[in-house]
Amino acid sequence: MNDTVRNDGPPIASPADSFPITPRNRVRRKPDRGRFDKATVYDIMDGAMVAHIAYVIDGQPYCTPTGFWREGDRLYWHGSTASRMIRAQAKGLPVCVTATHLDAIVLARSGFHHSVNYRSVMAYGTTRLVDDPAEKAAALDGFVDRFFPGRSREIRKATEQEAKATTFIAMEMVEASGKIRATHVADDEADYALPVWAARIPVAQILGDADPCPRQLPGIPVPPSMQIYRPGRRLDEVLQEAARMGYAAE
């Protein structure tokens, strides 16, 4: 069981810096892996560039990988104004937005205890069309600057036509739950005596060398917005660093 928050049963008072625990978001399986404090939930979300969004159209669930970002308890994503997902979500749909990091493969001495280390957040809310002009203008820069701090000032500005073709969706995280496994092999006590190779193999999303556009003008240096994207770095750590730089909120 989680030490800091109760993890069983409906609407429970929670500290202000935590998400409420409800029948929807409580972590039923392996509740010791549950995390409801906002610092942890934010950190897991901020480490991801792509989330998976579950939504329902005509009774059919869809699970669509989507670039997204967070400002406070609010998530944003965007898409073509013509997209089926975006058109449906613009009307207001219940969704579940999930960000997941695979951190290690855990090889135990029995199949039952094979596992992976991971960090994930499932966030619940209802979608909303971003139709306020100021919020939309901020989002047009925000979805660039959140990932590449300051880059919106280094590139061509969005045209009116581009803005029209782009729809932004917002979702307040009314509930969210993080789940983390970050331990080592956890075998049944008797099994440690078995002559079986058991190990944890780390996995991370790693950045490679930037491959410049073949039509790049000569002599253009790597701009300030991209300094944190050094080859060999972990993408989740770069994205968390970008989020802390806070450009999206400006």
Added chain:
Amino acid sequence: MNDTVRNDGPPIASPADSFPITPRNRVRRKPDRGRFDKATVYDIMDGAMVAHIAYVIDGQPYCTPTGFWREGDRLYWHGSTASRMIRAQAKGLPVCVTATHLDAIVLARSGFHHSVNYRSVMAYGTTRLVDDPAEKAAALDGFVDRFFPGRSREIRKATEQEAKATTFIAMEMVEASGKIRATHVADDEADYALPVWAARIPVAQILGDADPCPRQLPGIPVPPSMQIYRPGRRLDEVLQEAARMGYAAE
């Protein structure tokens, strides 16, 4: 538009080695990125250890990251018999199972053309409880051997109690669509003249050095099942190689 398959409109005859294209799975946005041939869909799925599964309970969509594997057009995953997701899916639920690989970050000269390279599959079907004893016995080994070919013979066998505590869910992929972006920066023609740094930064899930269990008996070599998990390799390529080794089907 896709050269090999028509990509607009409902129920269309498809080649035997492709998934049918229907209103549910056709790729509406950027249809040139759509892939319906089974070889491509299989390859994208086989490169992933974790998929995101969208399903609905009491009108609420959920998006749960889940380890899974494929045998032909059938997907398998498992969970605790007590899990809410597993209990709901055991009764037969429409789901969408999505596997996604982030391959590169694409930095264009305008915000509008910023993108990512990716490979994803969205697969649709209805879940089914694996209750046939032979199918379940095969799955208990399969979910180990599919990832680590032959490992089920290197570890302790599942006990009856473990088998009872584990529920396997199967889903026939009745429809599936792959989507791939694998190109470089694609800017508006006029923008190539701008003095903006534009590049593609590769991203891949990379394996680290195996960290043995602290209680590992001395002198146990890395077993045959784990030879392909060499540090520095891409996880998706290792998993595709494991899938081609075909242990899951034995």
